[in-house]
Amino acid sequence: MSSRVFLLALLISAVAACSAGPREETTALASTSATETARVYDFSWSRDPLWDDGRAEVALYDARRPQYGKVESYQAVFIVVKEDFGRQHYVKADPPFEGKDTFPVLKLNAVHSYWTDNYPYHFMASVFVRRDDPTALVKLTLGSQEWCGNTFKEVTTWGATPQLISHSYFDGQGDASRPLDLRPGDLLEDQLPLVLRSLRFEPGLEFKRRLLPSLISNSLRRTPEFVQATIGVVGEEMVETGAGRLAAWKVRIAWEKIEQTWWFEKAASHTLLKMESSDGRSWVLREHTRKAYWGEPTYQPKM
DSSP states (O other): OOHHHHHHHHHHHHHHHHHTOOOHHHHSOOOSOHHHHHHHBOTHHHHSGGGGSSOEEEEEEEEEEEETTEEEEEEEEEEEEEEEEETTTTEEOOSOOTTOOEEEEEEEEEEEEEEOSSSEEEEEEEEEEETTEEEEEEEEEEEEEETTEEEEEEEEOOSSSOEEEEEOSSTTTSEEEEEOOOOTTOEEGGGHHHHGGGBOOOTTOEEEEEEEOOOOSSOOOSOOOOEEEEEEEEEEEEEEETTEEEEEEEEEEEETTEEEEEEEESSTTOOEEEEEETTSOEEEEEEEEEEOTTTSOOOOOOO
């Protein structure tokens, strides 16, 4: 084959690859090396047939969150459910699925609503991760509503570069879209309720990851930056919850001035039981259930 023909073949191959469109490997960032992933993570909980039962895990937590110099008490709801995600719009695909390009994700809806002295705050973060690898983020959306205005943030991972899109009522913020330096293996703090369930729970396990601190707020005053976080499995511990005294795995995370302790139920599928953060945030499981919450009542959280 002449050099000219060889170069033409390479060009045709490159064009074909670009025309094929984004696939799962490029639309949801891959994890780190297979060896490191196997050392740190066990994805059996997310791949369990339990998530194919057409229902969701709905958990009610007694929660605390600092706001305006005070720590507010309220009840938070975390919902975890499996969905078939469509690559055309990167949203949940509706049946029938024939002819649609879909892949399975786990969705976490984290709902926080509480009163301050003057008016209430409402946050809902939706985190979408690959079902076969919850460390691989697909999308995050966040809505914030309070009496001064609405704020929306979105992290997308498809296309040439991950993006952070925001719409804020604050002067100097407005509508913006900026590249997000999200690399394979990186984590978002808002993703941790799913990712940490995937840990290989072995006492003494420790590793470092780049972490993007929580996006749950009503503004975007500074461009979010990744920090270096240390994650470690401390060991086993009994935890008092509203659902009883349960055996748990204890996990610690630290970055900059923040220290957090997380407890996950030892029994599959490692439900989040409790979280305490040095900045005043905390969640303690009150009760949980598996239901099709879109068709039957579950909880009415107190604000």
